Structure formats: C-alpha cells, structure tokens
Amino acid sequence: MAVEFPQDFREAVRSQTEIVALIGEAVALQPRAGGREYVGLCCFHDDRNPSMVVYPERQTFRCWSCNTGGDSFTFVMEREKVGFREALEILAKRAGLPIPKSVSGRTSDEEMNRARVFEVLQWAENIFHKTLMDSDQAEPARRYLYDRGFDDELIREFRLGFHPNDWNFILNQSGGRYSSKLLREARLVGERDDGSHYDYFVNRVLFSIRNERGQPVAFGGRILPGSTDKSKYFNSPESIVFHKSRLLYGIDKAREAIRKEDVVLVTEGYTDCIACHQHGVKHTVATLGTALTDAHVTALKRYTRKVVLVFDGDAAGQNAALKAAARFLAQDVDLRILTLPNGADPADFLELNGGDALAKLVDNAPEAWEFSFQAARLRHGIDTIDGRSRILEDMLALLAQVPDMATNVKEGFLIANLAQRLGVSEQSVRDRIKEVRRTQHARPQQVIEEQPEDHEQDVKRLLRGQFSRDDRLECDLLEIMLAAPTAVPFVRRALSTDDNGESLEPHEAATVLRNPALRAVLEVFLELAAVRDVVNLPMVLDQLSEQRSLTRLVVWIDTRAREKRLDEKIHSLGVNPADGCPLLLQQSLANMKWRQEEQSQQNVAIQLSQQSDGPQGLDEATQELLRQAAEFHKQRANRRTGS
Numbered sequence: 001m002a003v004e005f006p007q008d009f010r011e012a013v014r015s016q017t018e019i020v021a022l023i024g025e026a027v028a029l030q031p032r033a034g035g036r037e038y039v040g041l042c043c044f045h046d047d048r049n050p051s052m053v054v055y056p057e058r059q060t061f062r063c064w065s066c067n068t069g070g071d072s073f074t075f076v077m078e079r080e081k082v083g084f085r086e087a088l089e090i091l092a093k094r095a096g097l098p099i100p101k102s103v104s105g106r107t108s109d110e111e112m113n114r115a116r117v118f119e120v121l122q123w124a125e126n127i128f129h130k131t132l133m134d135s136d137q138a139e140p141a142r143r144y145l146y147d148r149g150f151d152d153e154l155i156r157e158f159r160l161g162f163h164p165n166d167w168n169f170i171l172n173q174s175g176g177r178y179s180s181k182l183l184r185e186a187r188l189v190g191e192r193d194d195g196s197h198y199d200y201f202v203n204r205v206l207f208s209i210r211n212e213r214g215q216p217v218a219f220g221g222r223i224l225p226g227s228t229d230k231s232k233y234f235n236s237p238e239s240i241v242f243h244k245s246r247l248l249y250g251i252d253k254a255r256e257a258i259r260k261e262d263v264v265l266v267t268e269g270y271t272d273c274i275a276c277h278q279h280g281v282k283h284t285v286a287t288l289g290t291a292l293t294d295a296h297v298t299a300l301k302r303y304t305r306k307v308v309l310v311f312d313g314d315a316a317g318q319n320a321a322l323k324a325a326a327r328f329l330a331q332d333v334d335l336r337i338l339t340l341p342n343g344a345d346p347a348d349f350l351e352l353n354g355g356d357a358l359a360k361l362v363d364n365a366p367e368a369w370e371f372s373f374q375a376a377r378l379r380h381g382i383d384t385i386d387g388r389s390r391i392l393e394d395m396l397a398l399l400a401q402v403p404d405m406a407t408n409v410k411e412g413f414l415i416a417n418l419a420q421r422l423g424v425s426e427q428s429v430r431d432r433i434k435e436v437r438r439t440q441h442a443r444p445q446q447v448i449e450e451q452p453e454d455h456e457q458d459v460k461r462l463l464r465g466q467f468s469r470d471d472r473l474e475c476d477l478l479e480i481m482l483a484a485p486t487a488v489p490f491v492r493r494a495l496s497t498d499d500n501g502e503s504l505e506p507h508e509a510a511t512v513l514r515n516p517a518l519r520a521v522l523e524v525f526l527e528l529a530a531v532r533d534v535v536n537l538p539m540v541l542d543q544l545s546e547q548r549s550l551t552r553l554v555v556w557i558d559t560r561a562r563e564k565r566l567d568e569k570i571h572s573l574g575v576n577p578a579d580g581c582p583l584l585l586q587q588s589l590a591n592m593k594w595r596q597e598e599q600s601q602q603n604v605a606i607q608l609s610q611q612s613d614g615p616q617g618l619d620e621a622t623q624e625l626l627r628q629a630a631e632f633h634k635q636r637a638n639r640r641t642g643s
C-alpha cells in the first residue's frame, strides 16, 4: 500500500492536483449540470458517446460504460499503466513539488539508488547505440542487422547497440564518472575474485530492454555470425530495476497499439518482435528468453484480455505452445495459440507474406483449449474408441494440472465441450477428472505465485447492478459513511465491541458485512477511524491506492450517494439528541445489528433442532437457547408493529 512517501507529501500532491485540469489534458471535457460534472470520451475503452464523467467536487472520475474510476492518482495509474508511487511522482512533477529525498532512511537510499541505476543504464544505452551507428568495429554488427532486413530507422527506433570486443569498454567509457559499484548494480560489469572488473556483453549486438515507461533496464546481447561463443543470446542478470519474469520486450512501444487493437501478440525473441513492428504489427511484445509467466499475463491483462502466443512452426515451437496452453487455461484471459505454417519463424513469415497475412492468422488462431484438443486428436486419432479414450485422458490430465481449475467456472464449459465431442456423458467425465485429480494430488503441488485478493468478480457484479437485498443494505451503510465523513466514528463505536463488550479489531468488526468486497471497504473506514475523527473519500482512496477494483467500487458507491442526495437527506433527518449520531446512520446500523441477530437466531434454531434428537430432556443449555428464541420473537414482533 501507499506507505513509501509520507502522508503529508501525498496530501500535498493531491491538493495541488485538480482533476478536471488533469483529465482535461487527455480528454476533451464539457461541463454539465452547471459545472458540477464534466463529461468526455473515455480513454480506457473505445467510447463513441461520452461516458467518462469527472466530478470536481469529489475530485473523482468514473466511466459509466467500462466502470474505470477513481481519483487523480487512479487516473494516472490507469492511463500510464504505472503503480501508485510512479503516479505520485508524475503528479508531483506536474505540480512542481520536489519529491522528498529523505523519507525513511533505507527507502530513500533505495530510491536514490534506483534513480542512479536508471541513469547509468540510459547512459550505457546511448554509448552502445552510438557505437553501433558510428564505430568501424561495429561494421560486422551493422551488416548482420541489415542482412536481417533492419534499416537505420528501425535500429534507431529500438535503440539497438553494439558492444565492441573489449572487456573494459564500459569502465573506460565511464572514465570514473560512475563508480564500479554502480556499474555492477546496473549489471553492466561483473567482478572477478581478485576484485578486477569485466564487461558482460563483449562483441555482441545489444537489444535495449525497456520498462513500460521506456527506461532502459537491461540489455539482451546476441553473438555475431561466426562467433565461437556458445550462448547465442545473453541477458543482463536481474537487478533492482530488472525482473525478467515480469517484463516484456517492446512493451514501451507496443502498449498504445495493444490498447487500440485490444489484442497482444507475444513472440519468443527480440528479432521476431522487431520484425512484427517493422511490418506494421505494432501490438507485439516478446518474452525475455523465458516462457510466459503468470506475472506477464497479469501485466498484459491491464491492456487487453486477448493474448495471442506466436510460436515457430517447428517441433520445439509446437511443444512450447502446448505447455503454454496448459499453464494459462485457468487464467481469466482469451488465450490463443498461433503456430506459423511450414515451420517458419515470424521474421521469415513476415518477409515472405507481410503483416496483413500475419493479422489474418491472428484472427483465426485457435483458443488454447482447442489447440490442445486438436493436438491430442492428431496424436491419437478420433475415429476409434481407443483413440477417443486417449484424447479424453490427455485432456483431463491437462485440466487437472491447471492450478485453481476446479474452482473456475470455465471448467464446466470445458467438460461439457469434451463430453460432447467425444460422445460420452458429462457425468462420466466429471467422475473421471475427480479420480485424475486425486492421483495427481499425491504429487508435489506446483508453486503458484500468490496474488492479493482483489475482489474483482464481486465488484464487477455489483457495478453491473446485480445485487442482493444484503448487498443493498450494506451499500446503504457505506453510502452514508461517504456522505457524512464526520459520522464515521459513530460506526466505529457501534461496531468495534462485541456483545460482551470486548473490543474488536477492524477486520473483525467489518465482518458485520457479508459481501467480501464491501467488507474490505468497511475495514479501511474502520482502520482510518481508529486514528482520525473524520474519514473522507480522499483518505479512503489513498488507502486503496493499489487496489483497482476496490477503488472503482468506492467511487461507484460515492456516486450513488450523491445521486440520492444523501448529504441533504442526512441533514434534514437530523441527529439523535442523545449522542449526535445522524438518524439515517443510526437506522442503517440498526439494520446491520438486526440482521446479525437474525443470523444468530437461525443458529439457535439449528442447535435446538439438533438437541431435540437426543434422548435427554431439556437441559440448562437448551433452556437458555429457548429463552433467547423467545426474546428474539418478541423483538421481531415489536419491530413489525414499530415499522
């Protein structure tokens, strides 16, 4: 969460940022409702009718079509595809506020260090690029690139470079400007046992690997033809700014096109990726010599849900494609597998057929499941019973090894699809997969990267307007809290002790709400109320800064509150003279308490029904339960006549 910069700095940036002006730089906004709202074409989906609304009073925005919403920070995070700290830096810079240098010792040192590493990598990229373009030593490298069909413009665009055959090139070029420690941290040089240094990328063509913001973070080096070096490609080792399981080559150049085309192509190599861009297929990125990871998919999901993996048409490519299909079956993406015809690699294919032909293949690329099915079908043949049962076994083994598949709604579709195509009953497929899972369970579990709970599905459902009576009651409470920031402490007092007067932690107190997403929002309110007398919208959004779904949810609830003019309603209904609690809030809290009471009453009923099975008479505990039940019915009767 947003803890790396001090609160007052975040607040200063927030107060210096006017959301209408900020969004107005990206979207043409028109005032509406006497300037209480501004509307424009949403920049997060393909918008034809203006559905982005900006609320200057609340300093929030919301798209009524794609539901993207939040505050100024959220807008920058969504638009620039950055995290909270980068958004904060961008907005601080825009507001002309100096970024605090000494935050809390270690963090700021780390931050300074990152900045220096970025600087030295940018310097190195320039040196490598200049060397490729101008140096006599780079002649073989230039020839290699021209032979591959790269021209100077492309070489410039991708900032390709060359490291000459000199083990001290970097240190000499630096001439003491950068310390050897810094050069090591940037992974430009390594250190020998005797303390001397050597360059990593000797006599190689260099591909500059950049992050989403276009900052170089690492290099990929390729040997020249005729070299005796065994490793054809060599990447910078990971560093404080480079994590290869997350980063995709070309993302800085591709992100706009990916958003526009709403699909991304993922190739296996730098040159394939560049070739795609060269032929106008600009929504293409490449993995950095690794298979696609969950972290890659998570990163890509921010731009598009349709991911097309492009593999060479050779046997190795087919194998890699099958593995990838299995890995991402449960992911919430539309994953397609494209293997190129006749064993071609993407560069060859494009050279022969052009970008339009590739685009056509992309359109027709099969889904991962279909691709796997067809591969199994080719392997075993579908015309015999034996072949069909082998296909079934292959596909079930695939399903069973996908993490989280058993709890995924997709599984039902896939099982039905399989049953239908193989002419067996769904039930038998279901029984069989249970068995396969049981036997697989004995094997060591795959390590799955832990994702924070993001409430995405719950939030989507609510924002689509699908809510239960419970959800509605719970939203009511949060709406009142957003409309009456000074009343939030009443909620804390009402909820933070249990029936026996024991105090409850915010996460325990928040369990009064049943919807997990709404509960998470209430918990944030209660945490803030523990240290503040007033809890308002900006504070809540600040706490939720890294949680997109909950940010959208809070803005949505706030919009509802304002549509209902809740602040006026709260004011006109007045307060409880005894403690000053707004009556509307008191009612809402009473609803929550009542619902809890109903629940515990149901528990009493269940216990009673279990007791009556026993042979013994009415023991003391049972009598107590009966007393509780009688009390409840009396309360309920009073409540009915009261309302």
Ligand SMILES: [Zn+2]
Pocket (backbone or CB within 6 Å): 042, 043, 044, 045, 047, 051, 063, 064, 065, 066, 067, 068
């Ligand atoms: Zn939108």
